[in-house]
Amino acid sequence: MSDTPATRSVDAPQEEATSRLRLVGRRFIRQRLAMLGLVVVALLFALAYLTPLFGPWQYTDLDFNAFLEPPGGSHWFGTTQNGFDVFALTMRGMQKSLVIGLVGALIATALAATVGAFAGYFGGKVNTVLVTLIDLLMVLPAFLIIAILSPSFRGRTWLIFVLLLAAFQWMLTARIVRGMTLSLREREFVLAAKFMGVPGWRIIFRHILPNMASLLIIDATINVSSLILAEVGLSFFGFGVQPPDVSLGSLIGDYAGAALTFPWEFYFPAGFLIVLVLAINLVGDGLRDAFDPNQGSSK
Amino acid sequence: MAGFLLRRLVYLLCLVVISTAAAYILAATQLNPRARYEGRNPPPPAAVVDATLDALNMNDKVPVLTRFRRWVGDLSRGDLGQTVDNQSVNTELGRRMWVSLRLVLVGSILGTLLGVAAGAYGAVKQYRAADRLITVFSFVILSIPVVVLAVLFKNAGIGLNNVLGFTGDTRLLYTTGEMTPGLDPWSWVGIVNRLAHLALPSLVLIVVGTAFYGRYQRNAMLDVLGSDFLRTARAKGLSRTRALIKHGLRTALIPMATFFAYEFALLFVGATFTEKLFGWHGMGEFFVDSVTKNDVNSVAGVTLFVGVLVLLAGFLSDIAYAALDPRVRV
Numbered sequence: 118m119s120d121t122p123a124t125r126s127v128d129a130p131q132e133e134a135t136s137r138l139r140l141v142g143r144r145f146i147r148q149r150l151a152m153l154g155l156v157v158v159a160l161l162f163a164l165a166y167l168t169p170l171f172g173p174w175q176y177t178d179l180d181f182n183a184f185l186e187p188p189g190g191s192h193w194f195g196t197t198q199n200g201f202d203v204f205a206l207t208m209r210g211m212q213k214s215l216v217i218g219l220v221g222a223l224i225a226t227a228l229a230a231t232v233g234a235f236a237g238y239f240g241g242k243v244n245t246v247l248v249t250l251i252d253l254l255m256v257l258p259a260f261l262i263i264a265i266l267s268p269s270f271r272g273r274t275w276l277i278f279v280l281l282l283a284a285f286q287w288m289l290t291a292r293i294v295r296g297m298t299l300s301l302r303e304r305e306f307v308l309a310a311k312f313m314g315v316p317g318w319r320i321i322f323r324h325i326l327p328n329m330a331s332l333l334i335i336d337a338t339i340n341v342s343s344l345i346l347a348e349v350g351l352s353f354f355g356f357g358v359q360p361p362d363v364s365l366g367s368l369i370g371d372y373a374g375a376a377l378t379f380p381w382e383f384y385f386p387a388g389f390l391i392v393l394v395l396a397i398n399l400v401g402d403g404l405r406d407a408f409d410p411n412q413g414s415s416k
Numbered sequence: 417m418a419g420f421l422l423r424r425l426v427y428l429l430c431l432v433v434i435s436t437a438a439a440y441i442l443a444a445t446q447l448n449p450r451a452r453y454e455g456r457n458p459p460p461p462a463a464v465v466d467a468t469l470d471a472l473n474m475n476d477k478v479p480v481l482t483r484f485r486r487w488v489g490d491l492s493r494g495d496l497g498q499t500v501d502n503q504s505v506n507t508e509l510g511r512r513m514w515v516s517l518r519l520v521l522v523g524s525i526l527g528t529l530l531g532v533a534a535g536a537y538g539a540v541k542q543y544r545a546a547d548r549l550i551t552v553f554s555f556v557i558l559s560i561p562v563v564v565l566a567v568l569f570k571n572a573g574i575g576l577n578n579v580l581g582f583t584g585d586t587r588l589l590y591t592t593g594e595m596t597p598g599l600d601p602w603s604w605v606g607i608v609n610r611l612a613h614l615a616l617p618s619l620v621l622i623v624v625g626t627a628f629y630g631r632y633q634r635n636a637m638l639d640v641l642g643s644d645f646l647r648t649a650r651a652k653g654l655s656r657t658r659a660l661i662k663h664g665l666r667t668a669l670i671p672m673a674t675f676f677a678y679e680f681a682l683l684f685v686g687a688t689f690t691e692k693l694f695g696w697h698g699m700g701e702f703f704v705d706s707v708t709k710n711d712v713n714s715v716a717g718v719t720l721f722v723g724v725l726v727l728l729a730g731f732l733s734d735i736a737y738a739a740l741d742p743r744v745r746v
Binding site: 173252253257258260262264265266267268342346355370373376378383387395 | 439
């Protein structure tokens with residue numbers, strides 16, 4: 118698909134490479150919706166990390182004078198039945214969702230790129246082993262496996278949870294990367310590097326993967342939103358982020374029952390989640406159009 | 417072709433065996449069925465607990481491999497073991513898969529049909545108002561987690577009941593369970609009652625399905641629209657609509673065959689979130705509850721069940737491709 122212009126940029130002089138990047142950037146900026154998405158993500162990021170520094174309540178604070186209070190006063194989004202501040206909870210949850218999405222997406226895409234490229238470039242036994250691994254992970258029900266393992270990361274760092282989420286997110290992309298590597302490894306610039314004696318792993322990281330940069334960037338963006346959604350699904354049932362820590366998913370799970378009677382407990386976290394995912398998807402869509410204007414996914 | 421399919425089947429079977437074994441070992445080492453008895457007051461004697469767990473093949477004092485061997489031995493006789501409540505996993509699976517099917521069937525079919533129709537229509541009317549509307553709808557729906565969507569629909573249903581004055585025993589829309597207990601399921605009243613229970617969860621599935629398939633079908637249709645054979649069909653005198661449906665849509669459905677195969681096979685697995693939120697006791701609920709109840713045998717049974725269905729789906733999609741696309745058959 119998009120590998121022809123990208124390929125040219127690698128063996129061409131440096132300035133052409135930067136001009137392509139600038140071209141993509143210009144195409145991205147021209148898309149109003151994608152820019153809106155980017156601005157919203159940045160704002161939510163700032164909101165999630167800055168307001169806890171200045172806000173009147175922390176997510177661990179209990180206000181014994183305000184149980185189930187509707188929004189107003191110093192509790193901007195109201196309080197829960199234990200006296201937790203919903204605004205502070207939502208911001209803390211959004212921090213978790215953002216970090217899980219971003220870190221997980223980076224891990225998943227890096228894994229997909231490495232495994233796919235190694236399988237495609239080396240072929241033979243390496244290929245067989247890696248492709249079997251990919252197929253196996255696709256057959257395993259991810260939701261169930263993470264749910265089973267959830268007791269073992271209770272009380273430990275949430276990083277284990279992110280790793281697990283990412284571990285089940287990379288297989289499809291790895292397959293695509295493998296297919297693209299199969300055609301790239303026969304190209305002159307790869308063969309030239311090979312005959313000069315550059316080791317295989319270095320060829321992969323220096324010549325093959327940079328040629329798929331557009332695919333990988335788009336994939337990482339899409340991964341952010343699908344990981345956030347996966348986290349919500351797991352935390353909803355208590356298999357994800359463990360108390361006392363909260364995430365948007367665990368908040369939605371805890372307060373879904375209260376949506377009718379005390380709507381602020383449910384609709385604030387749920388609303389922020391939807392806006393966040395929508396914004397990230399807009400950015401992803403815009404990136405796809407900017408890298409590959411012929412595809413025209415949704416304009 | 418037959419050789420290829422056979423090799424593929426053997427390979428997929430191996431994957432299912434490995435994944436089931438992995439799930440069993442994982443569940444047997446991570447889950448703790450003993451916890452069920454620890455919180456009781458008065459605490460049951462240790463010997464009794466051990467005997468009960470031994471009977472269920474879930475005693476953590478027995479080495480994992482011994483338990484696994486016993487589980488495989490039972491499995492070879494077609495027995496998936498007992499749940500923690502001493503029910504047969506086989507019976508439980510056999511009952512719940514039909515509950516899931518009854519919940520999912522209508523919503524899946526309607527969602528798929530609507531999605532395909534919307535996607536194809538959107539592609540034909542590219543960049544017009546209708547297309548933009550469908551695209552925005554898909555985009556927004558796919559950004560909302562199903563759990564949130566289900567809660568929204570549930571509350572909207574309750575709100576509608578209240579507004580229209582259905583606050584007594586008879587409701588316009590029900591939000592929990594499959595039917596009101598005590599009704600004859602095949603009487604007129606029973607069927608209406610079932611439909612009133614089915615409406616909201618089906619609506620969730622329809623909306624999600626339409627958004628998902630609409631998005632993919634639109635892309636597949638756009639790829640076909642510019643093709644030569646469509647122009648030829650018009651040139652030989654077919655009307656625009658006939659050419660679009662007979663030559664356009666049918667070709668654009670081929671890449672979707674994989675999705676359809678998986679959806680068809682996974683009908684029995686149900687919809688975890690929708691089931692849980694609307695209180696249907698199907699496979700999806702079994703899935704979640706087996707983990708929360710530390711039910712090792714059920715976890716393994718569910719994994720095997722899902723694995724076999726995924727295998728079937730993969731196999732089905734290979735065959736569907738060969739049947740639909742003559743180019744694959746060479």
